[in-house]
Each structure stands twice: as structure tokens, then as C-alpha cells.
Amino acid sequence: MKEQLRVFKIIHMALCAGVIVAYFILNNLESVSELLNLPEINSDNFIYLFIPIIAFVISNLIFKHKLKAINPNAIEMQKIMEYQSASIMRWAILEGCAFLILILQPEFILFGILIIIYLIMLRPTEDKVKTDLKLH
Numbered sequence: 264m265k266e267q268l269r270v271f272k273i274i275h276m277a278l279c280a281g282v283i284v285a286y287f288i289l290n291n292l293e294s295v296s297e298l299l300n301l302p303e304i305n306s307d308n309f310i311y312l313f314i315p316i317i318a319f320v321i322s323n324l325i326f327k328h329k330l331k332a333i334n335p336n337a338i339e340m341q342k343i344m345e346y347q348s349a350s351i352m353r354w355a356i357l358e359g360c361a362f363l364i365l366i367l368q369p370e371f372i373l374f375g376i377l378i379i380i381y382l383i384m385l386r387p388t389e390d391k392v393k394t395d396l397k398l399h
Contacts, residue, residue, distance in 0.1 A: 264339070264343065264389065264392075265389075267340070267343050267344075267347070268387065268388075268389055268392065271347050271350070271387045271392075272386070272387055274347075274351065275350075275354065275385070275386055275387055278354050278355075278358055278382070279379070279382055279383050281358070282358050282361050282362065282379055282382070283379060285362065285365065286361075286365060286372070286375065286376070286379065289365055289366070289369075290365070290369060290372055302370040302371070308368055308370075308371070311364060311367070311368045311371045311374070312371070312374070314360050314363060314364055314371075314374060314378075315360065315364075315374045315375075315377055315378050317360070318356055318357050318359075318360035318361075318378055319357075319378075319381065321356055322352075322353040322354075322356040322357050323353070325349070325352055325353060325356065326349050326350065326352065326353040329345065329348065329349030329352065330346065330349055330395060330396075332345075333345045333346070333396070339398060342396050342398070343392065343396070346392060346395065346396055350385070350387060353385065354382060354385065357378050357381065357382045357385075358382065360375075360378055361375045361378040361379055361382070362375075364378070
């Protein structure tokens with residue numbers, strides 16, 4: 264499990280690093296104070312407020328659905344592989360939504376940063392994997 268978890272952590276770190284680097288390169292903020300200033304919200308950009316919420320809900324629903332689909336009688340390695348697949352789907356949805364905000368509506372970059380922070384918090388650990396898969 265240790266070797267598989269190491270690969271799992273590298274995948275997570277690469278996804279996080281990629282989106283963080285993109286945010287540093289593609290944003291054009293002059294100062295941190297610009298980050299905290301939200302633009303005027305109107306009917307054209309109202310949907311961008313819901314992107315982080317939608318990303319959170321959909322990614323967690325898909326993750327939990329994939330976990331429920333794991334055969335409880337499967338060997339541990341098979342369970343870990345399916346858990347990894349479910350986690351990568353979850354992370355990809357969050358990463359995609361962060362990129363969506365950055366590219367389509369960079370004025371709402373704060374919401375993208377919140378998604379990135381949540382993505383970082385989903386870092387895989389041995390305890391999380393064992394708890395989610397109910398391994399002993």
C-alpha cells in the first residue's frame with residue numbers, strides 16, 4: 264500500500280502544482296487587494312458564483328458513488344486502484360472548474376483559489392484511504 268500511496272500522492276501534487284502554476288502565470292493581478300475586490304455581480308456573470316459550489320457537490324457525489332461501487336470482496340490492491348480512480352475524477356472536476364473560472368471570468372479568481380485550497384486539502388493519506396475504504 265505504501266508504494267501505491269506514494270504514486271497517488273505524486274499524482275495529487277502534480278494536479279495541484281499545475282493549477283497553481285497556471286494561476287500564477289495567467290492571472291494579471293497587481294496586488295493582493297485586487298484579489299479581494301469582487302467585480303459587480305449582474306445577470307451575465309452570476310453563474311460564476313455557483314461554479315465552486317457545483318464543483319464541490321458534483322465532485323463529492325461522483326466520488327461517493329464510485330466508492331459505493333467498489334466490491335467489498337475485492338482484494339485490497341483492487342480497492343485501492345478503484346479509490347485512486349475515484350479520487351482522480353474528483354480532483355479533475357475541481358481542477359477543471361478552477362481553470363474555468365481563471366479563463367472565462369478572471370475577475371472571480373478568489374473563487375478559483377478557494378477551489379484550489381479545497382483541492383489541496385484532499386491530499387491522500389494512508390488514514391484517509393483506509394477510512395474511506397473501511398480497510399483494517
